[in-house]
Amino acid sequence: MKIQLTMATLMASLFLCSLKTFADAKHEQTDKQKNSIILADGHAPIGVMGDHMHQKGEWMIAYRFMKMDMKGNIRDGQDLSPREVATSTNHPYGPPSLVRMVPTEMDTSMHMLGFMYAPSDTVTLALGTSYLKKTMTSIMFNMMNNPMPASEMDTSGIGDTKVKALISLYEQTSHHLHANIGLSLPSGSIDENGMMGRAGYGMQLGTGTYDFLPGITYTGSAGQIAWGGQAKATLALNNNKHDYKRDTGYDANLWASYRFIPALSASLRLQHKKQGKINGRDSGIFAPMVGANPDNTGRKTTNLGVGVNLVSSHGILRGHRFAFEWLTAVDQSVRGVQLEMQDMLTFGYQYAF
Numbered sequence: 001m002k003i004q005l006t007m008a009t010l011m012a013s014l015f016l017c018s019l020k021t022f023a024d025a026k027h028e029q030t031d032k033q034k035n036s037i038i039l040a041d042g043h044a045p046i047g048v049m050g051d052h053m054h055q056k057g058e059w060m061i062a063y064r065f066m067k068m069d070m071k072g073n074i075r076d077g078q079d080l081s082p083r084e085v086a087t088s089t090n091h092p093y094g095p096p097s098l099v100r101m102v103p104t105e106m107d108t109s110m111h112m113l114g115f116m117y118a119p120s121d122t123v124t125l126a127l128g129t130s131y132l133k134k135t136m137t138s139i140m141f142n143m144m145n146n147p148m149p150a151s152e153m154d155t156s157g158i159g160d161t162k163v164k165a166l167i168s169l170y171e172q173t174s175h176h177l178h179a180n181i182g183l184s185l186p187s188g189s190i191d192e193n194g195m196m197g198r199a200g201y202g203m204q205l206g207t208g209t210y211d212f213l214p215g216i217t218y219t220g221s222a223g224q225i226a227w228g229g230q231a232k233a234t235l236a237l238n239n240n241k242h243d244y245k246r247d248t249g250y251d252a253n254l255w256a257s258y259r260f261i262p263a264l265s266a267s268l269r270l271q272h273k274k275q276g277k278i279n280g281r282d283s284g285i286f287a288p289m290v291g292a293n294p295d296n297t298g299r300k301t302t303n304l305g306v307g308v309n310l311v312s313s314h315g316i317l318r319g320h321r322f323a324f325e326w327l328t329a330v331d332q333s334v335r336g337v338q339l340e341m342q343d344m345l346t347f348g349y350q351y352a353f
């Protein structure tokens with residue numbers, strides 16, 4: 001715990017120190033940089049994080065709104081009705097011996113605020129924070145397996161904080177490679193309550209753990225076509241205060257875009273990600289609901305996305321970027337019984353100066 005705190009403090013001070021040099025660096029920007037054309041495809045699809053670096057002294061602020069929809073239950077690739085889930089899913093902390101609370105839908109919306117700053121051409125620092133709202137609709141079954149009216153519950157608050165450094169590894173006119181080194185700090189709550197005890201793992205707002213976030217990003221371009229790939233992992237460094245952590249997860253992305261005019265590009269993205277299962281158990285999560293059992297956590301999802309990037313090079317809108325991406329799940333496998341991922345929308349605004 002001490003080492004992780006020291007690491008966190010170190011990264012935070014690194015970030016703060018670099019802010020000091022901002023004023024000086026700002027003056028070094030040449031007239032050429034000020035008048036250059038900014039290309040829409042200079043950034044990856046908006047759902048990809050840490051895809052680009054900045055030039056020395058450059059800042060960026062970013063706001064993203066993400067909305068994810070999950071609906072319907074699946075097990076072993078089969079759709080299950082709420083009653084099928086209730087009559088066939090074990091509740092290990094019983095009685096009762098079967099789950100009584102079955103989710104039918106879950107919406108997650110997230111507001112993300114990000115800052116980037118480049119103390120040099122080879123290092124870009126990034127800080128990200130978020131506000132989350134999770135809403136879950138469930139059906140409760142009585143002892144005769146008859147459904148009661150659907151009920152809704154939600155949790156909301158600050159999510160985990162991410163501190164990252166992007167380090168350039170290879171830079172050429174049409175090819176770029178950088179390492180993503182990050183740390184996730186447990187600012188998100190893992191104490192959210194439900195109707196009975198703590199809410200399920202999926203309804204909590206943070207991991208409760210310090211997570212190491214290594215990754216690598218490649219981007220390339222030729223004329224009006226740009227492409228890229230990114231692989232990232234999430235490794236929990238400790239067990240949280242409720243005695244669990246998530247197993248290692250990963251997120252792999254491939255994308256390509258076409259630029260119609262300098263200000264507008266459209267993209268396609270293929271994403272394959274794994275969310276690690278809950279390792280350990282929070283004894284405060286014991287209600288007879290599907291999401292209370294770590295056996296019903298962890299999943300692999302393959303998503304396909306289409307997106308649009310917009311940027312202006314002129315006037316007062318110079319440097320302001322707007323982007324939009326819609327991802328839909330094309331394949332997924334879940335451990336145990338879980339809600340099925342449907343789609344995800346991301347809207348983003350970015351401004352570099």
Ligand SMILES: [Cu+2]
Pocket residue numbers: 052053054060116352
């Ligand atoms: Cu940026």
